[in-house]
Amino acid sequence: MTKMAVLGAGSWGTALANTAAENGTEVHLWTHNPKQADEINQNHTNARYLPNAKLIQTLTATSDMTSAVAGADIVLNVVPTKAVREVAKELAKTLELLDHTVILAHATKGLEQGTYKRISEMLAEEVPVQRRSALAVISGPSHAEDVIKHDLTAVTIASTDDEAAKLLQKVLSNRHFRTYTNHDLLGSELAAALKNIIAIGSGALTGLGYGDNAKAALLTRGLVEMRRLGQAMGAQPETFLGLSGIGDLIVTGMSKNSRNYRAGMALGEGKTLAAVQEDMGMVIEGVNTTKAVYDFATQYKVDMPITAAIYRVLYEGLSIPDAIDELMSRPLKSES
Numbered sequence: 001m002t003k004m005a006v007l008g009a010g011s012w013g014t015a016l017a018n019t020a021a022e023n024g025t026e027v028h029l030w031t032h033n034p035k036q037a038d039e040i041n042q043n044h045t046n047a048r049y050l051p052n053a054k055l056i057q058t059l060t061a062t063s064d065m066t067s068a069v070a071g072a073d074i075v076l077n078v079v080p081t082k083a084v085r086e087v088a089k090e091l092a093k094t095l096e097l098l099d100h101t102v103i104l105a106h107a108t109k110g111l112e113q114g115t116y117k118r119i120s121e122m123l124a125e126e127v128p129v130q131r132r133s134a135l136a137v138i139s140g141p142s143h144a145e146d147v148i149k150h151d152l153t154a155v156t157i158a159s160t161d162d163e164a165a166k167l168l169q170k171v172l173s174n175r176h177f178r179t180y181t182n183h184d185l186l187g188s189e190l191a192a193a194l195k196n197i198i199a200i201g202s203g204a205l206t207g208l209g210y211g212d213n214a215k216a217a218l219l220t221r222g223l224v225e226m227r228r229l230g231q232a233m234g235a236q237p238e239t240f241l242g243l244s245g246i247g248d249l250i251v252t253g254m255s256k257n258s259r260n261y262r263a264g265m266a267l268g269e270g271k272t273l274a275a276v277q278e279d280m281g282m283v284i285e286g287v288n289t290t291k292a293v294y295d296f297a298t299q300y301k302v303d304m305p306i307t308a309a310i311y312r313v314l315y316e317g318l319s320i321p322d323a324i325d326e327l328m329s330r331p332l333k334s335e336s
């Protein structure tokens with residue numbers, strides 16, 4: 001039987017761990033909170049992150065990284081971006097002590113603050129190459145709240161290692177959770193991070209009372225920006241038309257399950273960014289990603305007017321109505 005360790009028992013880590021356990025995989029869910037591990041083991045719930053969900057009884061949780069990782073074929077990191085490096089350091093030490101090598105996957109959607117590194121770059125830096133046989137990312141339109149209810153979901157598993165991608169595919173797929181493989185790790189990770197920025201913008205439009213035309217325009221032109229930057233950075237343009245691109249952009253940019261969309265809505269309704277972040281109680285990855293991508297746009301000389309407008313709203317105090325007005329009054333141009 002395949003054995004998997006999932007690191008991070010927030011909403012997404014728990015939903016992915018539960019899916020793999022339902023498929024018959026031996027899954028150990030690692031959390032840094034021993035009380036949360038007890039709750040999962042004793043009550044089969046994770047009330048803070050997935051209220052009302054009953055988890056499968058075969059899913060076990062632990063706050064001991066060694067017991068989670070010992071003998072695992074796959075380690076799947078699902079902690080938020082800001083915690084990835086710290087958790088990866090602990091993982092590297094644990095694998096070294098165990099003299100063990102794993103397929104190292106992640107499902108985190110962001111870029112490291114300050115360095116702007118992708119998640120797989122951080123993992124590769126922290127976990128020595130002899131301790132990982134492959135790197136992979138799971139990405140796509142997949143709110144944990146829907147996955148845990150067995151709503152139909154399809155995601156991408158990107159890796160340059162076909163065998164690793166196929167093992168992950170086998171472990172996660174079932175009649176309600178379908179997975180596709182591709183080779184574009186860079187594009188899948190970038191698209192996953194970038195769509196959160198546009199989702200904040202889409203939520204802001206809703207918060208201000210704008211309708212579906214406005215959101216469709218923003219998502220479409222947002223996708224153009226995402227693909228433009230991705231191509232400049234070496235990603236495959238078709239990835240942006242796949243599940244981790246337009247697929248995730250649709251779900252995050254239209255759904256009240258999205259923390260990024262909800263954050264945008266609250267900003268559109270007039271709340272401050274600090275208040276929005278405090279009220280959410282969960283990670284809003286798009287806020288930090290906006291800064292990284294704003295700087296990337298300059299570095300790679302890519303025109304990203306929507307991202308720039310959202311950056312100025314978040315970090316320079318531009319009002320959202322003024323940002324919209326500026327975007328709508330830009331010189332007229334062709335669609336490309």
Ligand SMILES: NC(=O)C1=CN([C@@H]2O[C@H](COP(=O)(O)OP(=O)(O)OC[C@H]3O[C@@H](n4cnc5c(N)ncnc54)[C@H](OP(=O)(O)O)[C@@H]3O)[C@@H](O)[C@H]2O)C=CC1
Nearest residue numbers: 009010011012013032079080083108109142143144282283
């Ligand atoms: N939620 C979703 O539907 C989806 C989320 N994602 C992505 O998955 C990633 C995780 O998101 P999500 O599960 O929603 O996040 P949540 O905010 O729901 O949970 C984050 C989890 O990480 C834990 N954590 C935070 N810091 C650390 C740390 N330093 N060491 C160990 N654990 C830590 C938190 O613990 P504590 O409770 O103690 O703070 C919590 O258990 C994000 O990048 C997100 O974009 C991707 C697809 C879907």
Ligand SMILES: O=C(CO)COP(=O)(O)O
Nearest residue numbers: 140141142143258259260
């Ligand atoms: O990436 C996600 C769904 O695919 C989750 O988005 P949020 O972090 O905005 O909730």
